[in-house]
Amino acid sequence: MDPLLRVEDIHKRYGTEEVLRGVSFHLDPGQTKVVIGPSGTGKSTLLRCINRLTEPDRGQVWLEDVEVTAPRARINEIRSQIGFVFQDFNLFTHLTALDNVRLGLIKVKHLGKKEATARAMKELTRVGLKDKADAYPAHLSGGQQQRVSIARALAMEPKLILFDEPTSALDPELIGEVLGVMVQLAEDGMTMIVVTHEMGFARSVADEIVFMEHGVIVEQGPPEKLFRSPEVARTGEFLSKLSELYGAEG
Ligand SMILES: Nc1ncnc2c1ncn2[C@@H]1O[C@H](COP(=O)(O)OP(=O)(O)OP(=O)(O)O)[C@@H](O)[C@H]1O
Ligand SMILES: [Mg+2]
Structure with a gap:
């Protein structure tokens, strides 16, 4: 199966700060990827580079066989195929x-x-x-x-929906109703990238979790793998901190 989305070696700098330092991943149709990582690590910037709300300095994004980052890409048409759900609605x-x-x-x-x-x-x-x-x-x-x-x-x-911390502006008692809709979407086969701290959601819905820090992907893989036997110590450390704060039984 060809990936729906290919992100290849994306770089982004603000002034002297290198916010994204070469981020690459693929997303298959119907997959859900959850992106986690400390604040300021470039998660929102990465999502915004995918539909060029932010222009990457280097690297490529492909939606099926269309290069989103091509200078002459029909960006408005492409954006209509990539939904974006923001933290503040x-x-x-x-x-x-x-x-x-x-x-x-x-x-x-x-x-x-x-x-x-x-x-x-x-x-x-x-x-x-x-x-x-x-x-x-x-x-x-x-x-x-x-x-x-x-x-x-x-x-x-849309072919794909990007969610940037969709529940983090919500009171705790309202988070469930939004996550419930997202779980249903995943079950219906929507392709999604979700930046979230909600570890219960990540564990049950994500096909893969992507852990980012300092503008690079430290590790990515299926939730069971990352939770049980991460390859990088830092991944395990961050996941257990998140789970402590945001809950993920099991
Ligand atoms: N438009 C901008 N101009 C200058 N610096 C920016 C801009 N947008 C983001 N940055 C900087 O880039 C870095 C990464 O920001 P980004 O919002 O992508 O992080 P994040 O991982 O989403 O963090 P959080 O978890 O707090 O949402 C931060 O240091 C931020 O200050
Ligand atoms: Mg953010």
Whole structure:
């Protein structure tokens, strides 16, 4: 099977700080990769380089046979195939849940209003928010806002969704409802990269965990392998610290 995504030797520097120092990995269709690592290690920068919200200095990103990093890549079209879910939801506050989900369908995909509405309602239903279609973000809980943001990503029928700490701005009692939607997506065969500290989720859903530090991948592999017998001592150390803080039974 050909990988859906190939990230090859990505470098990114801000001033004198080398934030990404050669990051490479592949992602197969239907796979979920969880990215972990200390703060400031380049996790968000890596996700942003994948759809060029941040321009990498060096290296290549391929989505199937399309080079995302090619100078003449049709980046808007590519971005419509790569969903992005942000820590702080990034919803338009002056638009209802339905309009937030529908906007890209109308503006980017040029669907008619009726078709856009039908697809948006389908995705709002999928994340359990059919009844909140007419609510504005201010009247939704953080967990509900994040589910709207996931519905917005799904509505575009992306090949891949990138999640940057989707639950870390949420009160503990709201984290489960968002993780529940993500578990379902993984089971439905969505391809995802998820930056998260939620070790229970990582253990049960990730095909692979990627541990990053100081702008490089220290180690990557299936959760059982990384938790039970990591090859680098630092990986085990970091995982046990995370598990202590964020819980992962077993
Ligand atoms: N636009 C920018 N301009 C300058 N420096 C930046 C910019 N974005 C990120 N950085 C720096 O790059 C480094 C990596 O940041 P990044 O946000 O990718 O880390 P992270 O692993 O996502 O951290 P966290 O876990 O705190 O979210 C940090 O030192 C950060 O200050
Ligand atoms: Mg980050």
